Amino acid sequence: MTKPLPDSIDATVSLLEGADYVADRSLATVLFLALKMGRPLFLEGEAGVGKTEIAKVLAEALDRPLIRLQCYEGLDVASALYEWNYAAQMIEIRIREASGDTARDAMRSEIFSEDFLIRRPILQALEGAPGRAPVLLIDELDRTDEAFEAFLLEVLSDNQVTIPELGTIKAPEPPIVIITTNRTREIHDALKRRCLYHWVDYPQADRELAIVRRKAPRANEELSRELVAFVQRLRAMDLFKSPGVAETIDWANALTELDAVALDPNHVADTLGVLLKYQDDIQRLQGAESRKILDEVRRDLSSS
Incomplete structure (x- = not known):
């Protein structure tokens, strides 16, 4: 039995x-508004800030199936919506020919x-059972092209799709749609207008500390406070790719595995590859630079 949708902002929190x-x-x-109004939610922000996690958490919290469409360059309608099982169709044709049943219209x-229809994520989401409509995650839409965006307009506007051989299939109950993009390109206004929009930013230090406490509970308080403050300072630097919340959690867990109870220069130097994903950024933080940041972090924390 699915759980009811939250009836207030506080209930959503x-x-x-x-x-x-x-x-x-x-x-x-x-x-809360997207759920209340039955509108898709368009989440934009840097990679690693928790956009995809929102859909996963929502599906878990509401006890609904999560259907994920991972976007990529060249994604087409067949991969996202449906395709025919051509191998099974050919076998069926051969069986009918062998039995002499070759009436063209009946065979077609x-x-x-539907027996030969292979349902892909979007069609699966639209055919969800009433009372348990799934959460449809369309992840990293900016990796696709404008043609795919145009295809989504019918889905987002009318919660339906058209299959030429079968006709129009309309959702008995609209799925909860979460769309994410890392903003590697702009998404067309026509699609955005069908959604509620939110920019997911890097969290402030207090919220990131609360996240670390939940997601890396084995890290002690001193280590958690220091590593969060360290990451917050890195995001203020002109790095090729600032660490996201996912990297902060990974770093906390990695340092815990190394039995660290606080940050020290050696641990920082040895584990920068957990936090940063580009060699130029790692080289910039090696040696004196990371020690300087660590000293500033400790000075700020001791005075707060």
């Missing part, structure tokens, strides 16, 4: 916290029936 997602009030507000209606 509690729903997310119950699944270990620490959301700020602005995100909880737009998520039979082989282009």
